[in-house]
Amino acid sequence: GDSVTQMEGPVTLSEEAFLTINCTYTATGYPSLFWYVQYPGEGLQLLLKATKADDKGSNKGFEATYRKETTSFHLEKGSVQVSDSAVYFCALSDPGSNYQLIWGAGTKLIIKP
């Protein structure tokens, strides 16, 4: 079945550092890919998405490119801020799984001033 694998956290970085959170997937169909962010005590917010190969999703300085050849959707940001501290979830939605969202385990990001 479909699955999403994220790098384990927590990831601890200093402010203004470069961020990469790895995400790879397996899917029976041709999925759409998402990154969601969860701040402490809150629900999930859609950060960015990509619906086809080579698409780049971007929002708030974060980017991720849909790489079909490596089945990856890594999240990057050039210069992180303390306010980026949160848990980041990679997810897919696949026609083969009736479009239900399949989630990675989440990666906790801690940014130190």
Add this chain to the structure above:
Amino acid sequence: KAGVTQTPRYLIKTRGQQVTLSCSPISGHRSVSWYQQTPGQGLQFLFEYFSETQRNKGNFPGRFSGRQFSNSRSEMNVSTLELGDSALYLCASSLAYRNTEAFFGQGTRLTVV
């Protein structure tokens, strides 16, 4: 435009009791999905409703049920509560069934004692 509203935000129940959680989707959204989030299992899909009909169901026991009303509001019910049902329950709304972009509420934190 109001977001997804979940009520109540927090609940404490005793083993064996039953509980009902409510979700009001974004105005105009007709699909509502429910997810359970726990530290051990992560995010797991419960079910999706569209046009008052359950369209998709995750791998949860029959104690977990839901419904959707004609105004798209949804409720989920858990009967005969177990300690393991303690979790954050998240509701997400989408414009339509199989729409790939989901917007989440802040969740209901259920604690079973």
